Amino acid sequence: MKIRVTERQASDMKNYDIVIIGGGPAGLAAAVSAKKSGIDSILILERDKELGGILNQCIHNGFGLHTFKEELTGPEYAQRFIDQAKELDIEYRLNTMVMDISHEKVVTAMNREEGLFEIQAKAVILAMGCRERSRGALNIPGYRPAGIYSAGTAQRLVNMEGLMPGREVVILGSGDIGLIMARRMTFEGAKVKVVAELMPYSGGLKRNIVQCLDDYGIPLKLSHTVVDIKGKERLEGVTLAEVDQNGKPIPGTEEEYSCDTLLLSVGLIPENELSRGMGVEMSRVTSGPVVNESLETNIEGVFACGNVLHVHDLVDFVSEEAAAAGKNAAAYVRGERSAEGGREIRLSPVDGVRYTVPVSINTARMDEELTVRFRVGAVFKNCYVSAYFDDERVIHRKRQIVAPGEMEEIRLTKDQLLKYPDLKTITVKIEEA
Amino acid sequence: MEIRNLTCISCPMGCQITVEMDGNEVVSVTGNTCKRGDVYARKEVTNPTRIVTSTVRVIGGKADMVSVKTKEDIPKGKIFDCVKSLKGVEVEAPVHIGDVIVPDAAGTGVDIVATKNVERA
Numbered sequence: 001m002k003i004r005v006t007e008r009q010a011s012d013m014k015n016y017d018i019v020i021i022g023g024g025p026a027g028l029a030a031a032v033s034a035k036k037s038g039i040d041s042i043l044i045l046e047r048d049k050e051l052g053g054i055l056n057q058c059i060h061n062g063f064g065l066h067t068f069k070e071e072l073t074g075p076e077y078a079q080r081f082i083d084q085a086k087e088l089d090i091e092y093r094l095n096t097m098v099m100d101i102s103h104e105k106v107v108t109a110m111n112r113e114e115g116l117f118e119i120q121a122k123a124v125i126l127a128m129g130c131r132e133r134s135r136g137a138l139n140i141p142g143y144r145p146a147g148i149y150s151a152g153t154a155q156r157l158v159n160m161e162g163l164m165p166g167r168e169v170v171i172l173g174s175g176d177i178g179l180i181m182a183r184r185m186t187f188e189g190a191k192v193k194v195v196a197e198l199m200p201y202s203g204g205l206k207r208n209i210v211q212c213l214d215d216y217g218i219p220l221k222l223s224h225t226v227v228d229i230k231g232k233e234r235l236e237g238v239t240l241a242e243v244d245q246n247g248k249p250i251p252g253t254e255e256e257y258s259c260d261t262l263l264l265s266v267g268l269i270p271e272n273e274l275s276r277g278m279g280v281e282m283s284r285v286t287s288g289p290v291v292n293e294s295l296e297t298n299i300e301g302v303f304a305c306g307n308v309l310h311v312h313d314l315v316d317f318v319s320e321e322a323a324a325a326g327k328n329a330a331a332y333v334r335g336e337r338s339a340e341g342g343r344e345i346r347l348s349p350v351d352g353v354r355y356t357v358p359v360s361i362n363t364a365r366m367d368e369e370l371t372v373r374f375r376v377g378a379v380f381k382n383c384y385v386s387a388y389f390d391d392e393r394v395i396h397r398k399r400q401i402v403a404p405g406e407m408e409e410i411r412l413t414k415d416q417l418l419k420y421p422d423l424k425t426i427t428v429k430i431e432e433a
Numbered sequence: 434m435e436i437r438n439l440t441c442i443s444c445p446m447g448c449q450i451t452v453e454m455d456g457n458e459v460v461s462v463t464g465n466t467c468k469r470g471d472v473y474a475r476k477e478v479t480n481p482t483r484i485v486t487s488t489v490r491v492i493g494g495k496a497d498m499v500s501v502k503t504k505e506d507i508p509k510g511k512i513f514d515c516v517k518s519l520k521g522v523e524v525e526a527p528v529h530i531g532d533v534i535v536p537d538a539a540g541t542g543v544d545i546v547a548t549k550n551v552e553r554a
Contacts (some may be wrong), residue, residue, distance in 0.1 A: 059500035059501075061484045061502060073486055073500060073502055073548040074500075075500050075530075075548050076530060076548045076549075079530060079550065158488070159488050159498065160497070161497060161498065162490055162497050162498045187485075187516045205445075206440065206441070206445055209447070210439075210440050210442045211442070211483065215483070215509070381446075400467075401445050402445075403445045405445065
């Protein structure tokens with residue numbers, strides 16, 4: 001019986017040039033770009049009931065300043081790309097969960113209409129986005145009552161389902177979603193008492209601290225964390241304490257806050273179960289795939305972009321990165337991506353730079369210009385972003401401030417790299433002035 | 434003489450800016466490290482504005498809620514009046530991006546419009 005099913009599936013197996021996993025901002029931009037690069041056979045697989053991904057619940061404004069030169073809300077930004085995808089007749093399936101991708105690029109997916117089915121892809125673009133770090137990852141002591149949500153879950157409840165998680169709120173973590181939700185819950189009549197941040201600086205954008213907290217008189221307590229959770233059935237309160245330089249609570253600094261809701265905004269993790277399953281090499285720093293200049297993983301023809309690759313703060317850069325992945329996947333399908341005659345250059349992040357995307361550059365495959373994105377591990381003021389071509393300092397850009405919350409970039413050109421025929425390693429670092 | 438303390442939002446520096454005011458006149462701006470901070474501070478103390486975003490319930494649509502925004506920025510002092518103008522508002526599907534949900538919200542002269550398409554179920 002099992003053999004017969006397998007045989008039937010093998011003969012029914014659909015073929016697509018490019019299969020894109022995820023119909024959020026990354027998947028949409030990758031699809032549009034691949035189509036514009038001349039590939040017709042494209043399929044987007046999306047597990048939600050609509051395209052647009054997490055942008056659908058990000059109803060606040062501030063999206064698209066780079067891409068469209070205007071300030072849009074999340075759903076409006078998503079719609080621009082959904083419209084483009086529809087105009088270009090790009091095929092997509094909703095309510096469709098991808099279960100597995102094989103090393104040979106056979107995508108196994110399922111939905112209510114078709115059941116379990118397989119698709120053979122020539123190229124795969126990973127665009128699954130990320131998910132939120134949960135309470136379990138934080139080791140907060142205390143009870144496990146109802147009323148503790150990740151900020152994004154609360155955002156979905158309020159903005160898409162019209163439900164209020166609670167009335168008296170404490171937020172742990174000052175990530176952007178937490179800050180946005182502090183304002184949103186205030187609009188809906190909740191009292192947001194405090195935002196506690198473990199680090200001595202906020203991971204959120206300054207604009208959000210001012211416009212979501214300061215505007216409404218919500219205090220932000222840096223170097224503070226939740227040390228106890230009270231309430232057996234429903235959350236009744238939390239205890240905050242100040243932490244020392246090592247993140248350890250300082251005895252005697254405890255403060256009680258009564259609340260029925262605790263929102264966690266403590267970081268995002270790329271969602272890479274599928275990538276790992278197919279044998280994609282992962283970065284321990286970003287929790288995303290290790291990619292080359294084409295945003296291609298260690299598996300030929302498998303590309304990654306957006307938050308599944310590394311967590312972004314601006315969707316505009318997701319769209320830009322995804323467009324590059326789409327274009328490169330199209331070139332791969334057409335067999336136009338030869339590394340012949342090229343040299344492999346490694347990128348090495350040191351001295352304050354935590355990682356780079358990509359991690360390697362092949363000079364034959366690279367475009368005329370390449371954006372290297374990275375994050376720093378701490379706040380540096382009055383410093384330089386430097387790139388050394390082996391031992392020679394080639395880029396040395398003065399910066400008033402670089403911070404972990406804001407992604408940085410340097411731009412390299414092909415001409416620039418070809419001037420160094422023996423170049424092996426480009427080291428990216430932060431240098432004090 | 435009134436003193437206003439602000440955090441600049443123009444870049445991650447987040448300069449702590451002090452503005453000296455004489456009534457509605459800006460006497461001095463200090464603490465900023467660049468020109469953008471000066472421009473931001475003067476606007477923020479004389480005419481602070483914000484875009485307000487929220488949601489309203491949809492009847493007979495493929496989604497229960499539709500997101501909305503003030504079409505332009507409104508005076509900061511009117512934020513809660515705008516939010517209140519949405520209380521109890523329900524719209525019937527279909528709703529499309531740009532459809533006016535509440536005209537002239539809270540007397541600001543600015544319409545609240547839909548920011549998402551919700552088709553009929």
